[in-house]
Amino acid sequence: LVARPAGVCSMMKLPVQASAEGLDVAFVGVPLDTGTSNRPGARFGPRQIRAESAMLRRFHGSTGAAPFDSLRVADIGDVNVNLYNLPGSCRLIRRSYQRIVASGCVPLTLGGDHTITYPILQALAEKHGPVGLVHVDAHTDTGAGALGEKIYHGSTFRRCAQEGLLDCARVVQIGIRGSSYEPDPHKYSREQGFRVVLAEECWMKSLEPLMREVRVQLGDKPMYISFDIDGLDPAYAPGTGTPEIAGLTPAQALEIIRGCKGLNIVGCDLVEVAPMYDVSGESEDASEQGKCWHRQLWVKA
Template identity: 70%
Template sequence: MFSTVRKLCFGRSVPEFFSSTPRQALTLARFRRGPRVSLHRECSGRRYNVPPSAEFVARVSGIPTMAKLPFRESADGLDAAFVGVPIDTGTSNRPGARFGPRQIRVESAMLRAYNSGTRAAPYESLMVADIGDVNVNVYDLKDTCRRIREAYRKILATGCIPLTMGGDHTIAYPILQAVAEKYGPVGLVHVDAHADTSDVVLGEKIGHGTPFRRCVEEGLLDCKRVVQIGLRGSGYSADSYEWSRAQGFRVVQVEECWFKSLAPLMSEVRAQMGSGPVYLSFDIDALDPGFAPGTGTPEIAGLTPIQGVEIIRGCRGLNLVGCDLVEVSPPYDTTGNTALTGANLLFEMLCVLPKMKYY
């Protein structure tokens, strides 16, 4: 292998070729030391977790953690952590989202260390790891919510920012309970085909169609700093979003997004959110099912993946205290593309967290 790498260096020695920039030096370190590499944080003595490069370690090898990052038992010492919440007990249509975190991790092997579009360097900025899944109760949704809430209290107590892989959208409710306990009422950037503000569905108040109604009732959201983007589909009334608007939410229906860049919208959203804490919740069904068919409640005429990326990149500069990507249902997309899209959107979320380094 060394001779192959030497050839790629156009006749120069490996040390000469890889010594000109920090990125190149890091690549050489990966080559020399193997799949797990640490990079010093300047002036602090801390080290970062750097996933192995597919230049030297095959993507199909190893245990499929998120982005092939190290697994950690807890969030202690981490700036950000990927965590799975594998439930679909709250779904109203297609099941399967309980397998979302697992498939997202598998597809995340395609992710590399740098964001070529924004030049973000997450693994030179933050200590990140995969801390596994919440131990949910697949037979009892209310007990699962309790378990999620308690798990996130522990994560947030360490100062770590959770990047959550769902699971159905019910999980946003107990997560935001824990988030609001730490930060008070937060702003919300909610990207979804559905408002998820129903009161009671089939006699139940907890499910994937009700989380943000519960959050408002409990004072978890700063309602003047809530935006819902991509809402669409047929409704149970002529104005399905009347309740959201009555709370002070900004509602951006999908028709306002068709055929345009969402960068101008996100400029307005940043002004709306200000400097206070913000939570980002992204339902994969916000994207058109032509792009992301593997989800439980698909609606036609949705956002494009480009617009999804624009929304997340537009959150750069916000005081993000947590993010989630929910409702990936692998059984409904045998190609894996929905989970692959979800993995990339989670990486984009990582790349807009506070204290991110950009080249």
């Protein structure tokens, strides 16, 4: 056992290796934030999440999870990105994830803004077909585009739906709230058949009943978890670019993650972690992240 502050920072102090070969599960970073509409900074999400994950230990007292006992896991570093060309970055990410997926490994992604989920799902759907989705976010991210461009962090799930990457009847969006550029902002989601769970429906409630329904909705076919940190209330996760008040609590986030136990998870991500806005000391983002992954690993076991 070494002192916590010691060592080069890999995710959860796992070994670092160059490729996903031979792994059951791989942590991979995508340091991109040029799809951000308001405050940038999520390019430093992977670095910060790794640094803070030094707090995480092998076992979980509340759930009994001990993921490293049954899974081969490593940190395979970051996908390279093209900071000056957003569609170009999407192509680079897609190609990298094709290689990861080809090796039979489940990618756990450290973002990066929400744009990156689009090329990741392209790579996953090539192998698994359209996937189910548990999407935690303040925003539906189903815009038609912005400033004349089709691709940015607010249009990800419209892009995915249009390309047939999602099994639309098995999509749920949780934590949605806030103002919008459109008079009926959830219309697109409804038309696709997504379930939209407003933040207002979650206030002061346990989400265990919701997750029982979600497990039924998702069934046992391949599914993906996309967790935008702004789904949480900004008091718990100030380090993000487009915060919206009156969001989920960390307890609810854990209920969602733990509620995914037993589902057929083919990948997941935590996105929109922009550490420069969490000056109070980096406590929230990475711990949350760590807890989430911890559980995910267990789910796979």
